[in-house]
Amino acid sequence: MEKFCVGKFTVEPGDKLQGLLEVVNSDLTMPVTLINGTRQGKTVVIASGVHGGEYPGVEAAIRLARELEPAQVAGRIALLHPVNVAAFQAKAQYISPLDGKNLNRSFPGKACGTTTERIAYTISSQLFTQADFFMDLHSGDIHEGLIQFVLYPAGAGEDIAEASRAAAALLGVPYVVGSYSANGTFGCAASMGVPGFLGEIGNLGLWSEEEVTKYMSGIRNVLKSLGVLDGEPESVPTPEFLPRMLGLNAEQNGCWYPCVIPGQHVKQGDKLGEIRDYFGQKLGEYFASQDGVVLYVISSLAIMEGEPIVALG
Ligand SMILES: [Zn+2]
Structure with a gap:
């Protein structure tokens, strides 16, 4: 020992x-x-x-x-x-x-x-x-x-x-x-x-x-x-x-509006959420690049460019 x-x-x-x-x-x-x-x-x-x-x-x-x-x-x-x-x-x-x-x-x-x-x-x-x-x-x-x-x-x-x-x-x-x-x-x-x-x-x-x-x-x-x-x-x-995690990052600063929840199964092309500016105008939309399960979703309204927003498994 x-x-x-x-x-x-x-x-x-x-x-x-x-x-x-x-x-x-x-x-x-x-x-x-x-x-x-x-x-x-x-x-x-x-x-x-x-x-x-x-x-x-x-x-x-x-x-x-x-x-x-x-x-x-x-x-x-x-x-x-x-x-x-x-x-x-x-x-x-x-x-x-x-x-x-x-x-x-x-x-x-x-x-x-x-x-x-x-x-x-x-x-x-x-x-x-x-x-x-x-x-x-x-x-x-x-x-x-x-x-x-x-x-x-x-x-x-x-x-x-x-x-x-x-x-x-x-x-x-x-x-x-x-x-x-x-x-x-x-x-x-x-x-x-x-x-x-x-x-x-x-x-x-x-x-x-x-x-x-x-x-x-x-x-x-x-x-x-x-x-x-x-x-x-x-x-x-x-x-x-699951073979890998696919993380999506924000491409804009502003407010994040997810339309999926953790554990939800999605199909390729399903909408995951969108980012709007402080006047409510849409800046970007986010879609599933393939079928999978939602592992996590960012819950904050605030979002910054480069930050994770959703990950699929
Ligand atoms: Zn951690």
Whole structure:
């Protein structure tokens, strides 16, 4: 059995530590729980709160961090809850209030970059380097309505993609969707040889007991499938596997009027919504480029050019 070393922390086998992990070259810290089990096994990293207004995953990680004990664990678990404290406290959607950057577009990060890039670098250099599996717990942000789904790195090579997809199917959400993003959390982990996924449970900046419990039981399922916790994963309904997510971005500034809701099935050519100016004049219309299910819809009336408005799976 080996020590579990992350940043300034060293955790002996059979020990658990809760503390503040220092972000490299900054005054920032991240609340972390490190559990070093009593038996050999895999190392699993669980991140929450990468975005500021996504709560069910943060609360699920806080509760799991308190509940899980080394005697139950074969291997090691690191939980971050939340990663992006400044964005969490500011209730900032997508971006950090410190540098205006989206942490989920900033991986692997830079040791001497902006604060968001330093957070990414801390995670990729201190945790992904020793991880065997990575879970990133997201939700619909304060302005995002969504149906529950999970993204996995479909373009990361067959072995990593398949390990990620199989684990993602145990989360208990209805859609498992391929992703080809490379500069996000799990895409970066996959490029470093670590399978994983990004869960989306909950939306609109809300959180409920049901969503938190769902995340917790899904994570326990995955930990069981990896052999980190004892027991067989609970059976969950078989999800629908979708090859990729098609995101649509706004092409105008103004007001956004969607005409679909999360979970709705659409046909190629169906209207998804329109953007109007502040006088009610139509500026642009948006249509489905192919058949699919609506994974998320932006709920805010305000919209800016370049921002996501709808994603289809
Ligand atoms: Zn997010």
